[in-house]
Amino acid sequence: MPSCARCGVTVPSAGWEQHVRGQRHLSYSFFGQAGHSVRSIVVRRGDGAVPAQRIVRPFEVPHHVVDLVRRARELSLKNLFAHSGHMLYDRAVGHFSPERLCGQLLALDEAMPRQCPDGWLLGSVGVVACLAVGWGDADSTLSAEEQRVWVDMSHEMPLDIVQEVAMSCALETLAAAVPHLAAGSSLELRLSRCIRHRHLATKLLRRLQTSLQTASLTRCTLYVALDSAFRQEDGELLAAAALQGWRARVLSVLLGSHARVGAASPLRRLPLNLLQTIVELVAVSSRAQIELRFEEPSCANMLRVTANPPTMHQGADLDHIANFVL
Ligand SMILES: [Zn+2]
Numbered sequence: 618m619p620s621c622a623r624c625g626v627t628v629p630s631a632g633w634e635q636h637v638r639g640q641r642h643l644s645y646s647f648f649g650q651a652g653h654s655v656r657s658i659v660v661r662r663g664d665g666a667v668p669a670q671r672i673v674r675p676f677e678v679p680h681h682v683v684d685l686v687r688r689a690r691e692l693s694l695k696n697l698f699a700h701s702g703h704m705l706y707d708r709a710v711g712h713f714s715p716e717r718l719c720g721q722l723l724a725l726d727e728a729m730p731r732q733c734p735d736g737w738l739l740g741s742v743g744v745v746a747c748l749a750v751g752w753g754d755a756d757s758t759l760s761a762e763e764q765r766v767w768v769d770m771s772h773e774m775p776l777d778i779v780q781e782v783a784m785s786c787a788l789e790t791l792a793a794a795v796p797h798l799a800a801g802s803s804l805e806l807r808l809s810r811c812i813r814h815r816h817l818a819t820k821l822l823r824r825l826q827t828s829l830q831t832a833s834l835t836r837c838t839l840y841v842a843l844d845s846a847f848r849q850e851d852g853e854l855l856a857a858a859a860l861q862g863w864r865a866r867v868l869s870v871l872l873g874s875h876a877r878v879g880a881a882s883p884l885r886r887l888p889l890n891l892l893q894t895i896v897e898l899v900a901v902s903s904r905a906q907i908e909l910r911f912e913e914p915s916c917a918n919m920l921r922v923t924a925n926p927p928t929m930h931q932g933a934d935l936d937h938i939a940n941f942v943l
Pocket of ligand 1: 621622623624625636637641642645
């Protein structure tokens with residue numbers, strides 16, 4: 618008799634189909650615990666003039682998408698209260714419902730071939746949160762090859778305060794996962810006017826500062842609107858954090874050549890000119906370009922992961938995100 622790993626119960630073979638459509642199984646799959654009823658998923662395919670939507674039943678969603686969404690929700694909710702406070706929490710948590718996150722991922726997948734033929738994807742709360750899960754996954758299949766990731770949230774405007782809180786929370790979750798990006802990656806975040814309250818901008822900046830000290834990016838650029846909550850000096854603080862991390866990495870290499878500290882390091886036996894070449898290579902490869910660019914709000918509204926070739930087919934980008942955690 619087969620057993621269900623999610624629910625921890627044995628199920629008669631003849632009743633398997635019924636079990637995976639049942640409330641208990643769906644609750645464990647989407648929420649990680651019993652007691653929730655999972656609603657149908659609305660997949661909006663708004664492409665301007667004629668918004669359309671379709672309904673997907675919970676048991677029709679692929680397992681790897683359900684797992685990704687459940688983990689993205691769990692990860693994001695750890696940060697949410699700090700963004701929402703008591704007053705807005707109940708409303709903000711709705712933006713991280715598994716059904717909503719699923720709908721955003723599936724909509725992203727469906728929008729791709731029509732709206733973004735060159736491989737650009739929409740950057741919603743759900744997509745941002747799911748990317749954070751992928752980057753932070755120890756078993757991620759992110760390759761070591763150079764990655765360029767461009768997340769654009771400008772299509773999310775205008776945001777009300779609850780939407781802004783949800784996006785702010787998702788962005789902080791993403792920022793915390795930045796050190797998990799492959800070495801040599803570049804990251805561009807087009808925030809435009811998504812963050813208009815200074816206390817939310819500060820949370821994102823602090824998290825990015827911490828991440829940039831250990832990340833091995835070649836480039837990190839934030840595009841923000843002139844009337845957003847960001848200030849000119851924020852870019853300098855981010856650059857200073859990245860520089861601090863870079864100095865620490867160079868120092869760790871140099872310590873390998875130290876007679877006492879690096880006693881066990883093979884670096885100590887290298888000729889000085891070769892050591893100098895290594896240090897220069899470390900310096901070139903590990904020093905990130907950090908920029909905070911102020912600009913007018915743009916209509917661009919996409920997210921790009923150029924590590925994938927731009928030969929998009931139905932499901933390609935959803936697969937790409939889901940692959941991070943498989
Ligand atoms: Zn089950």
